Structures are given as structure tokens and as C-alpha cells.
Amino acid sequence: MRYSSQVKPISYLKANAAEVLSRIAEQREPLIITQNGEAKAVLQDVASFEETQEALALLKILALGQQEVADGKVKPVADVVSRLRAKRDSA
Structure with missing residues (x-):
């Protein structure tokens, strides 16, 4: 996407607010x-x-997960599954 065609002065926005909002909603740019x-x-x-906020949230979760792996804060999946089954069976 070329942003050069999507640059307008504030005076344009003031004079054409309704049109600008319609165009932004329609073109999603x-x-x-x-x-x-x-x-x-x-x-x-x-x-x-x-959509952007959701994507950023997912990226943050991934980054946090990668940091936990790098810090060694992980457990083998078999251990986690065993622990969950033990909790389920004791309930």
C-alpha cells in the first residue's frame, strides 16, 4: 500500500469529514x-x-512465550498432561 496518496492536511479533514469517514470505512485504508x-x-x-490490536496482542503473547522458553520456564507436555489427569481423577 502506498501511503503517499493517503496523506491529507487537517484542513481537508475539517472540510470533508463525512466524506473522509465514508471513504476510510469503504476502502479500509x-x-x-x-x-x-x-x-x-x-x-x-x-x-x-x-484487527491491528488483536494481531498485536497475539504477537505479544508469542513474544512472552518465546521469552519463557528462553528462560527455561517450560515443562514437558507429558508432565502437564499427567498432572491435569491427576487433578481430574481426584475431583
């Missing part, structure tokens, strides 16, 4: 808002934002 020629914000539709 972010819009970069500039102020005094400098990028200041990114506007995106809610569905894309939620």
Missing part, C-alpha cells in the same frame, strides 16, 4: 493527517483498528 506539513495522526476505520 488509513489516512495520514498533516498539520503544518508534518504528519500528526493516522485515521483508520474501527474494524481495521480492532
Whole structure:
């Protein structure tokens, strides 16, 4: 995706807010808002934002898991299964 076509000044957003929101929702592409020629914000539709947040959460979980493996905080799956079965059987 080329972001160069998705850059608009804040004055454009102010004058065309409804149109901008419709386009963002339809195209699902972010819009970069500039102020005094400098990028200041990114506007995106809610569905894309939620997808991004979910992806980041999954990546964080993976990173935490990798760190636990690196720190040796792991147990053989057979031990975990045995412990779970023992709990189930004692209940």
C-alpha cells in the first residue's frame, strides 16, 4: 500500500469529514493527517483498528512465550498432561 496518496492536511479533514469517514470505512485504508506539513495522526476505520490490536496482542503473547522458553520456564507436555489427569481423577 502506498501511503503517499493517503496523506491529507487537517484542513481537508475539517472540510470533508463525512466524506473522509465514508471513504476510510469503504476502502479500509488509513489516512495520514498533516498539520503544518508534518504528519500528526493516522485515521483508520474501527474494524481495521480492532484487527491491528488483536494481531498485536497475539504477537505479544508469542513474544512472552518465546521469552519463557528462553528462560527455561517450560515443562514437558507429558508432565502437564499427567498432572491435569491427576487433578481430574481426584475431583
